[in-house]
Amino acid sequence: MNPLSVVARTVCNLFAWFLAVFGIYVIVHGHLTPGGGFQGGAVVATFMAFLLVAHGGRKMQSWVRKELFTLMECIGLTVFISAGLLGMSNTFFFNFLAKAGGLFGSTVPLGPNPGALNTSGTIALMNLSVGLEVVGGLSMILLYMFSGVHPEEPFGREETGHDR
Amino acid sequence: MKARILFLVSILVVGGLLWSGLQAVHPFGEPNAAPMDDYFIANAQSEAAANNVVTSIVFDYRGFDTLGEGAVLFTAVISVAALFRKRGQH
Amino acid sequence: MTGNFPYLVVGILFVMGFIGIVFEKNLVKIAIAVSVVEAATNLFIITLGYRSGGSIPVWTMAGSGSSRMVLPTPQALTLTAIVIGLATTALMLSFAMSIYRHYGSLDVRDVRRLRG
Numbered sequence: 001m002n003p004l005s006v007v008a009r010t011v012c013n014l015f016a017w018f019l020a021v022f023g024i025y026v027i028v029h030g031h032l033t034p035g036g037g038f039q040g041g042a043v044v045a046t047f048m049a050f051l052l053v054a055h056g057g058r059k060m061q062s063w064v065r066k067e068l069f070t071l072m073e074c075i076g077l078t079v080f081i082s083a084g085l086l087g088m089s090n091t092f093f094f095n096f097l098a099k100a101g102g103l104f105g106s107t108v109p110l111g112p113n114p115g116a117l118n119t120s121g122t123i124a125l126m127n128l129s130v131g132l133e134v135v136g137g138l139s140m141i142l143l144y145m146f147s148g149v150h151p152e153e154p155f156g157r158e159e160t161g162h163d164r
Numbered sequence: 165m166k167a168r169i170l171f172l173v174s175i176l177v178v179g180g181l182l183w184s185g186l187q188a189v190h191p192f193g194e195p196n197a198a199p200m201d202d203y204f205i206a207n208a209q210s211e212a213a214a215n216n217v218v219t220s221i222v223f224d225y226r227g228f229d230t231l232g233e234g235a236v237l238f239t240a241v242i243s244v245a246a247l248f249r250k251r252g253q254h
Numbered sequence: 255m256t257g258n259f260p261y262l263v264v265g266i267l268f269v270m271g272f273i274g275i276v277f278e279k280n281l282v283k284i285a286i287a288v289s290v291v292e293a294a295t296n297l298f299i300i301t302l303g304y305r306s307g308g309s310i311p312v313w314t315m316a317g318s319g320s321s322r323m324v325l326p327t328p329q330a331l332t333l334t335a336i337v338i339g340l341a342t343t344a345l346m347l348s349f350a351m352s353i354y355r356h357y358g359s360l361d362v363r364d365v366r367r368l369r370g
């Protein structure tokens with residue numbers, strides 16, 4: 001896939017990072033404002049798609065490898081399941097960190113209030129892990145579908161150096 | 165050509181039946197009765213300690229559905245990766 | 255009649271997507287029509303949970319005085335449905351690419367042989 005013109009590449013270099021920062025903000029503040037893990041993860045995956053379209057496939061292969069996104073997705077799913085299993089003394093997925101005073105453990109005053117970030121227990125942990133999983137999964141789908149367009153060309157570094 | 169006309173007529177019949185069934189759904193803006201949602205709105209701040217009621221439903225009251233959704237996303241990524249293997253890879 | 259306008263929009267979208275699935279010949283256009291049907295279903299689930307004069311079910315910086323809030327449960331179920339629709343669309347497009355690589359054309363009338 002060929003890169004686009006110099007105008008498109010310059011605009012991408014200037015504005016793509018706003019997408020990344022906004023996506024991480026939507027993920028982290030999931031328990032206070034509308035948003036959460038799935039919505040913020042989709043915004044950060046749009047940032048990856050923006051880079052892929054503007055700079056072309058060859059430069060993208062020299063910047064990132066597919067193993068990074070596989071690692072992100074597996075870490076996200078593992079943290080999600082273990083956050084559910086750790087509260088197993090009551091039930092599966094019991095919110096054992098809420099109102100407990102430790103990590104993410106403050107109480108919330110009832111009624112309308114400006115939100116505090118330290119609240120809501122395992123919900124904030126699950127937001128972060130689901131956000132990681134969605135970013136890794138959607139970027140992997142993009143990179144695999146891109147490498148399947150021209151199947152006869154080598155992809156990245158795996159096909160070179162079979163004598164290693 | 166005959167199959168197309170038959171299909172369009174059958175779509176109109178099924179659409180008419182669905183439309184008459186949709187009249188029994190409550191009018192737009194007044195749900196019939198929602199005791200479960202009133203409980204969620206009233207008690208999400210004291211039990212789940214979160215300001216956002218929708219997130220506390222997705223991750224705390226109904227966390228099982230989110231576990232199934234993570235499995236669906238994982239399966240989709242594995243299936244796409246398995247479809248685009250190169251020839252000669254084990 | 256104008257009070258139930260969202261239900262009419264849902265019905266029109268669903269029928270348009272369904273006609274697209276049956277009458278189209280290009281594989282990519284069939285995938286787009288399936289996506290339209292899924293969008294109509296998600297819209298139907300959300301509009302079932304509306305209370306007139308209600309605000310979003312979030313307590314952060316909510317207005318003073320307790321106005322009614324809309325029902326939050328249909329919004330939570332629609333999140334799962336959107337992600338499932340994404341997985342379905344990604345797999346359908348990957349199958350379209352495989353079929354093009356194997357048969358050389360994206361027309362459904364050419365893809366009839368059952369041998370590999």
